[in-house]
Amino acid sequence: MLPTAFPTCLILAMLLLAPARAWSDEPTDSEPQPAVRVTFSDKDEQRTITGRVIVQDQEGGMLLEGQDGRRWVIEAANVLNREVLAAEFTPLTHDQLAEQTLAELPEGFSVHTTPHYVVCFNTSRAFAQWTSSLLERLHRAFTNYWENQGFEVREPEFPLVVIIYATADQYREASREELGSAAGSVIGYYNMLSNHVTMYDLTGAEAMRGDDAGRGSLKEINRMLTQPAAVPLVATVVHEATHQIAFNCGLQERLAEMPLWLVEGMAVYFEAPDLSSSRGWRGIGKVNYPRLRTFKQNMTTTRRLSVADMVADDKRFRESRTAVDAYADAWALNYYLIRYQPDQYVSYIQAMSKKLPLLPETPEARREEFQKHFGDIDDLERDFLKRMSRLK
Structure with a gap:
């Protein structure tokens, strides 16, 4: 084998076990995207990630992509704070x-x-x-x-x-x-x-x-x-x-x-x-x-x-x-x-x-x-x- x-x-x-929702579009990769800073609960930890929102649902759940390319599927109930930053999203070097x-x-x-x-x-x-x-x-x-x-x-x-x-x-x-x-x-x-x-x-x-x-x-x-x-x-x-x-x-x-x-x-x-x-x-x-x-x-x-x-x-x-x-x-x-x-x-x-x-x-x-x-x-x-x- x-x-x-x-x-x-x-x-x-x-x-694919993640619940299906009515996700909405964010800006495409070809458009400038604002960076966001999201604080959320992840299992027993609290994380703060600077990145961009790929898709989101009507309740505030989101698929967040960090500057390192890592993606986070975040339930609305786990979002503790979301801040839109003045800077554009930029990947890490x-x-x-x-x-x-x-x-x-x-x-x-x-x-x-x-x-x-x-x-x-x-x-x-x-x-x-x-x-x-x-x-x-x-x-x-x-x-x-x-x-x-x-x-x-x-x-x-x-x-x-x-x-x-x-x-x-x-x-x-x-x-x-x-x-x-x-x-x-x-x-x-x-x-x-x-x-x-x-x-x-x-x-x-x-x-x-x-x-x-x-x-x-x-x-x-x-x-x-x-x-x-x-x-x-x-x-x-x-x-x-x-x-x-x-x-x-x-x-x-x-x-x-x-x-x-x-x-x-x-x-x-x-x-x-x-x-x-x-x-x-x-x-x-x-x-x-x-x-x-x-x-x-x-x-x-x-x-x-x-x-x-x-x-x-x-x-x-x-x-x-x-x-x-x-x-x-x-x-x-x-x-x-x-x-x-x-x-x-x-x-x-x-x-x-x-x-x-x-x-x-x-x-x-x-x-x-x-x-x-x-x-x-x-x-x-x-x-x-x-x-x-x-x-x-």
């Missing part, structure tokens, strides 16, 4: 965000910054630099790909934070509150509230473990990349980093009800590593053979989701016993649409990117939106199965 099957769906499931993030982490963490990333780590600097190099290549490839497809990609407004723990035990302990029992099953995840990717040093994974004395060194990284067990590990990093990029460059809106076949399928489409490269990943759009193999095995069974069911409902993505099969279905559908209906796919993504956070949708509305862009869903399913059954 690839470890990419859990993190985002668990976080989405948690977020790389240095400011690095300082804030380090202050929130245990002692012993350092920081490595790149044009798009703030990487906080307590493992070797060599591993942090290798990871940030991989992420910058992914960011460049991702944005170039969608720009070539005709999508207007924007630069991330906030520096992208990645936290790397030296050991799996440290990572599990730090992630337990966010992931619960799944903390022991995955090696990395993206959190849509914090906007962080969290992971641990892959050279310390059980499957990679050799002489711990060289763990995190360039020699150990290169050794790791020669092993088949590295495939799901590198895929996880690329998968979760793809989520982070997509939610920060305008393709997807954090906390909006984005269909998981699209959100997860796009990440799986980008995740396939290339271990023939010393850098671990270097391409987009290659056949993801582990996912294709699962999809073909399930093609004529009840383990495969029909396109209509996949589009309408996310349930099987959120359940651990069906998530791997659902992710394979999602990869296959995204691969098919990108390859055979690219214009319609980009048009659909553009429509999805305009969704507001925290607004629920019915299964019927989701199917209707899909058919608006791709045509009759039964006709598409027949062509989808025919073409994917021939893929090798």
Whole structure:
């Protein structure tokens, strides 16, 4: 089982428990936005956050985004004070965000910054630099790909934070509150509230473990990349980093009800590593053979989701016993649409990117939106199965 099957769906499931309300628009990202200072109760703590209101309800509840990019879903009853400031909203700089993030982490963490990333780590600097190099290549490839497809990609407004723990035990302990029992099953995840990717040093994974004395060194990284067990590990990093990029460059809106076949399928489409490269990943759009193999095995069974069911409902993505099969279905559908209906796919993504956070949708509305862009869903399913059954 690839470890990419859990993190985002668990976080989405948690977020969608928030009560649905009649949320209203605030100014768009392209307009100057006033900063606000909100004091509110958060569990047993009182917090004061300077940021901007993304959406709000009629009672005074709000989705607040801090200067660090973190989002807070605040019930009206928990708002203690709200003050509109004279200044415009401004995100933290790389240095400011690095300082804030380090202050929130245990002692012993350092920081490595790149044009798009703030990487906080307590493992070797060599591993942090290798990871940030991989992420910058992914960011460049991702944005170039969608720009070539005709999508207007924007630069991330906030520096992208990645936290790397030296050991799996440290990572599990730090992630337990966010992931619960799944903390022991995955090696990395993206959190849509914090906007962080969290992971641990892959050279310390059980499957990679050799002489711990060289763990995190360039020699150990290169050794790791020669092993088949590295495939799901590198895929996880690329998968979760793809989520982070997509939610920060305008393709997807954090906390909006984005269909998981699209959100997860796009990440799986980008995740396939290339271990023939010393850098671990270097391409987009290659056949993801582990996912294709699962999809073909399930093609004529009840383990495969029909396109209509996949589009309408996310349930099987959120359940651990069906998530791997659902992710394979999602990869296959995204691969098919990108390859055979690219214009319609980009048009659909553009429509999805305009969704507001925290607004629920019915299964019927989701199917209707899909058919608006791709045509009759039964006709598409027949062509989808025919073409994917021939893929090798």
